[in-house]
Amino acid sequence: MDTPPAVRARGITKYFGEVVALDGVDLDVAPGQIHGIVGPNGAGKTTLLGLLLGLAVADRGTLEILGTPVGRALAVSDGVAGFVDGPGLYPSMTAKQNLTALAALRGDPTQTMNIDEAIAQVGLTDVADDRVRGFSLGMRQRLGLAAALLTKPKLLILDEPSNGLDPAGKKHVYGVLTRLAADGTAVMLSSHRMDDVEQLCSEVTILSTGRVAFSGPISKLASEDSELDYRVLTSKPAAARRIARQTHGIRLRDDETVKDGVELLIISAPIPSLDEFVKQLVDDGIAVRELAPVVSPLEAAFLALTEQQETN
């Protein structure tokens, strides 16, 4: 028997009054996949995640979650957990009390994860008995994730989970999400941080004004033909500049910069021309110390969409 997708949406449309929040959205998320949702403000990310959590129902289209059709609000399976618009926590209670109360609400201990274990997974053991009132945004995000983990979800929905996280917190959260995905849990997260999405997600859906502008593997965003800006740091900047001018398909950008007293080269090139350029540099005995896109393919796509939206 084929394993159905964790999420299968077809033609999802959602209105708020006369405003079209989602317009014919198709989406597939496989079990064990970390799927990012990105898009400008007002693109419909939170609305989509809210639908997946069962907070609302679509006005049109079909939605299956964990293989079960969803026809009314709050009817999604217990295997779905997460939060939108920040985790719901009660500041007068400690971290542990928050989770204990939530676990007691569920009732069945076999269906819930050990509370200490959930707190440990997100790295909050030291503050487990502190009131949430004193928690930073990042700590609240981590506790919100722990609350979601309690129910041993098969589909985890997280809205901006990296908001306010420090590097240590981010490491904990990413570790948890990666382990969950490895164990077969589908994770859907929205974020404004493109680097986070690129680091975590295997696939991404870009939303713009309620419509899907792109959905698929992030690697597909950087297609062979698309031209991106790259930052190149070499041992001989002048020689590298000369080679760049001679290589077909490479355009030198006017903006030069200096890093640690060494001149950086900014070039614009498709992938084949970039490969040829690197080959020439190596043939001429020039060391390539850094080669990276100025903006990631995802961020470039995001910016293009944002600019397009502003133009419209």
Next chain:
Amino acid sequence: MTATAATTIDAPVARKVSVARGYRFELVKLLSQWRVRVLIIACWLAPAAFVAIISQQASLPVDTLFGRMMHATGWAGPLVLLGFSGSWALPLLTSLIAGDVFASEDRLGTWRHLLVAVRSPRRIFVSKALSSLTVILVLVIGLVVSSTVSGLLVIGNRELIGLDGHLLSPGHAAGAVFLAWLCALAPTLALAAIGLLGSVALGRSPMGLLLPAVVALAMQIVQQLPVPVAFRLALPGYAFISWNGLFTSPAQRGPLLIGVAVSLVWAIAATGLAYFLFVRRDFTNPTHDGSGRRALTAGLLPLVGLLVVSTAVIAPVSGFGSGIDQDKVQKAVAVEFAHLYRLQTKQLNRADVTEEQLQSAAECTKGGDQVAARGPGNDWRCVVSWHIPGVAVAGSAIYQLDINPLGRYVSDGDGPKEVNGFFLVRTPSGDEPNPLWQFDGNIELLPAK
């Protein structure tokens, strides 16, 4: 939306959380708030401290009903507290508990979390309503137990003088005090329900939190105005006043039963409206807390309608006047004087006389016959006369009455020095307050049978 058949992943089915679990969850949240904990401690300790402090003071809270008896019996303490609670404490307590139970989720932004966890707005509503009711009951029980235990320990389990001057034995006083507090639960429930409605309808607005207190204050103001009895009895807070009728003989049950019934109808109506608004609220937009024109039309207007209907239903029974007339005043003063005269006789070790032998009577006028002898006012004047067996001449005393629109009066006497010439009377056990010097009474506002 089209349903599509598909194989399911090994995921638990959607389950709603039971009301019992939701109730426990809400109770844990409420009790984790320092504000609620402070209120519980205050309600269980402050009344005891109040009664103990008053017992050590020379002056008494005579402006409050039964206040002048706080040195005489421990049963006066819980009644003084009930008078104060009906005006101030219970509206404020219901505001802080029921008035915030829904709004707090708006403030904390936790509605979506709660909905995903519980999966049923109906069960959330029931859980919240029951948990806030539980906490309010704990607070009320604290007020009763604390003031009663302190009164009995510090002052003693003694007889209580009723509002018509008759004596209630300690056992009867205990029953009447318990019943009075029980009756006061009805308007407390009505205020709690108004709190739920405000909390649902007004969301984050501070008015949601304050609504029970504001409504209670408005009702108090209205009760002090010369409004028709029917309207007075149709207000959901009237049972905070009409428990006085339990302390007369026979008990004035009519206004009390009407007041309790009205309060319960208000409690049901306001809870129903809150439920109606809550289950129809759109939680998909976190910036919208449900307040708005619909809250006004679906929340306020039906209650205004209920007040109008209640007034119309009660009017044939109560009439549309003030409920205070010359006959009622004369009868109340004469009966109370007779009861208190017998009490004074007992205090002074004089030969006992019965009410029949006393044949006490009162002739009362208002405003020196310049105005019609009816309605509230501080210009009532009663000439009380009585007979003592074996004495040919009837005794008489003059009492100046201040009758408020609720039918309560304070009578200040002037007469023979042996009867009400002095504030204190010299008894074998020492000086005691003279029961005929100044006394409180209560006139039933419903027409006499």
